[in-house]
Amino acid sequence: MITEFTPWASLFGGVLIGLASVSLMVLRGRILGATGILAGFMTPTSSSDWAWRAAILAGMVSGPLAFYALTGGFPAIDVPVSNTMLIIGGVIVGLGVTFASGCTSGHGVCGMARLSPRSFAATLTFMASTGLTVFIIRHVIGG
Amino acid sequence: MRLFATYLVGLVFGVGISLSGMSNPAKVVNFFDVAGTWDPSLAFVMGGALIVTGIGYRLVFRRSAPVFETSFQVPSSRTIDPRLIGGSAVFGVGWGIAGFCPGGALPALGTGQVEVLIFFVAMIAGIFLAKAMMKFNVNRLENRAEPKTA
Numbered sequence: 149m150i151t152e153f154t155p156w157a158s159l160f161g162g163v164l165i166g167l168a169s170v171s172l173m174v175l176r177g178r179i180l181g182a183t184g185i186l187a188g189f190m191t192p193t194s195s196s197d198w199a200w201r202a203a204i205l206a207g208m209v210s211g212p213l214a215f216y217a218l219t220g221g222f223p224a225i226d227v228p229v230s231n232t233m234l235i236i237g238g239v240i241v242g243l244g245v246t247f248a249s250g251c252t253s254g255h256g257v258c259g260m261a262r263l264s265p266r267s268f269a270a271t272l273t274f275m276a277s278t279g280l281t282v283f284i285i286r287h288v289i290g291g
Numbered sequence: 292m293r294l295f296a297t298y299l300v301g302l303v304f305g306v307g308i309s310l311s312g313m314s315n316p317a318k319v320v321n322f323f324d325v326a327g328t329w330d331p332s333l334a335f336v337m338g339g340a341l342i343v344t345g346i347g348y349r350l351v352f353r354r355s356a357p358v359f360e361t362s363f364q365v366p367s368s369r370t371i372d373p374r375l376i377g378g379s380a381v382f383g384v385g386w387g388i389a390g391f392c393p394g395g396a397l398p399a400l401g402t403g404q405v406e407v408l409i410f411f412v413a414m415i416a417g418i419f420l421a422k423a424m425m426k427f428n429v430n431r432l433e434n435r436a437e438p439k440t441a
Contacts, residue, residue, distance in 0.1 A: 149317045149321070149328065150321070150328045150330075151312075151315070151317050151318045151321045151328070151330045151332075152330070153330055153331065153332055154312060154332045155331075155332060155335050156335075157310050157311065157312065157332075158310075158311045158312055158332040158333060158335035158336045158339070159335040159336070159338065159339040160307075160310060160311075160339065161306075161307045161308065161309070161310035161311025161312065161313070161336055161339070162307070162311055162335060162336035162337060162338060162339025162340040162341075162343075163307070163339040163340070163342075163343050164303050164304070164306055164307025164310065164311075165304055165307040165308065165311065165313075165336065165339070165340040165343075166307075166339060166340040166341070166342065166343025166344040166347065167303055167307075167343055167347070168300050168301070168303040168304035168307060169304075169340070169343075169344045169347070169348075170343065170344055170347030170348060170350075170351060171299075171300045171303070172297075172300050173347070173348060173351045173357065173363070174347075174351045174354070174357055174358060175293075175296055175297065175300065175357055175358050175359050176297065176357055176358075176359050176360055177356070177357035177360045177362060177363035177364050177365075178357075178364055179364075179365060179366070180300075180304065181394075182392075182393035182394035182397050183393050186393060186397070186418070187418060190415070190418070191422075199294060200293075200294065200297045203294040203295070203297040203298045203301065204297050204298065204300055204301035204304075205301060205397065206298055206301060207297070207298040207299060207300060207301020207302035207303075207304065207305060208301040208302070208304055208305040208308075208397045208398045208401075209301075209305065209397065209398060209400050209401040210301075210302055210305060210401055211301075211302060211304065211305015211306045211307075211308060211309050211398040211401055212305065212309050212398060212399065212401035212402045213401055214302055214305065214306050215305075215306050215309040215310065218306070222309075222402045223309035223310070223312075223314060223315065223399070223402065224312075224315050224318075225314060225315050225316070225399055225402060225404050225406070225407065226315055226316065226317035226318075227316050227317070227390065227406040228316060228317050228320065228390070229316070229388065229389065229390065231406070231409055233388055233389060234389050234391075234406060234409050234410045234413065235409060235410075235413040236385075236388060236389075236413075237385045237386070237387075237388035237389025237390070237391070237410065237413070238385065238389055238391070238409070238410040238411070238412070238413025238414040238416070238417060239385070239413045239414070239416055239417040239420065240381060240382075240384055240385030240388065240389075240417060241382055241385035241386060241389065241391070241392065241393065241410075241414050241417060242385075242413070242414040242415060242416060242417020242418040242419075242420065242421065243378075243381055243382075243385070243417040243418075243420060243421045243424075244378050244379065244380070244381030244382025244383070244384070244385055244417075245378065245382050245393055245418070246378065246417070246418050246421035246422060246425075247374050247375075247377060247378025247381065247421055247425075248374070248375055248377075248378030248379040248381075248382055249366070249375070249378070251382060251392050251393045251394060252313075252386075252392045252393075252394050252395070253392075253393070253394035255379070256337065257337070257340045257341060257344055258344060258348075259366075260341060261341055261344035261345040261347075261348050262348050262352075262365065264366070264369070265369055265371060266366070266368060266369060266370070266371055266375055269371045269375060269376060269379075270375055270376070270378075270379040271379075273376050273379035273380050273383065274379040274380065274382045274383035274386065275383070276383065277379065277380040277381075277382070277383025277384055277387070278323050278383040278384075278386045278387040279323045279325070279383075279387070280383075280387070281323075281383060281384045281386075281387025281388060282320055282323040282324050282387045283323075283324075283326060285387065285388065286320075286324055286326075286327055287326055287327065
């Protein structure tokens with residue numbers, strides 16, 4: 149499936165992701181990582197710790213609705229794989245990010261922005277691993 | 292008030308993800324498919340986010356404490372261990388298969404599209420599975436370390 153190259157929308161989206169990451173740090177002193185926030189939300193240590201996580205997660209989930217209000221449409225979500233692959237991929241993502249203590253947002257944006265060597269290593273590893281996986285699926289198995 | 296501000300932070304993140312294309316598996320997989328239907332858009336997401344966060348953090352860390360809390364809570368570990376690398380490599384396999392990462396899927400739940408929910412529930416199962424595996428490992432190591440009593 150071919151997708152349209154969207155440099156401006158993607159750049160502006162990235163800037164907003166950056167603004168949110170900086171805001172969470174200045175307000176609450178926390179890394180904006182989807183993995184960490186979600187994990188702490190599901191196994192909370194205190195009610196106040198749970199509350200801010202619930203608030204930010206609610207904000208995230210209302211993102212597409214605000215996007216709808218601004219643009220008149222929901223963001224495109226085209227899933228080129230079967231539900232079985234979504235389930236297999238989902239379990240593997242959950243396993244991986246928990247052992248790695250972070251994902252694209254926590255390591256890839258926040259960690260790299262504060263020059264954490266762990267986050268550089270994690271990001272390089274998962275980018276390479278994703279690239280290799282896509283290559284094998286599309287050009288070795290599917291080719 | 293503080294919770295509402297935190298909600299707004301999530302909202303900005305969610306709009307950013309929606310706009311960026313990070314919650315669109317077709318776009319994510321195409322970013323990695325350099326040998327096929329390559330779409331370099333996501334490099335602009337990463338670029339934009341890193342420039343803003345890199346400069347912003349530098350300014351924020353001039354403060355002695357965040358606005359709502361008494362201290363910053365950033366990870367202090369600098370050790371690159373097998374768990375970090377192995378976990379990241381595993382995450383990449385899943386991201387390549389499904390096209391969703393946690394930060395992309397979370398806001399996408401708000402579209403109500405059923406595929407997102409399927410991925411998300413499976414991912415939660417994976418998170419709990421990993422936690423159970425870690426706990427099992429810790430227990431095993433503790434049992435092994437226990438001195439034998441005669």
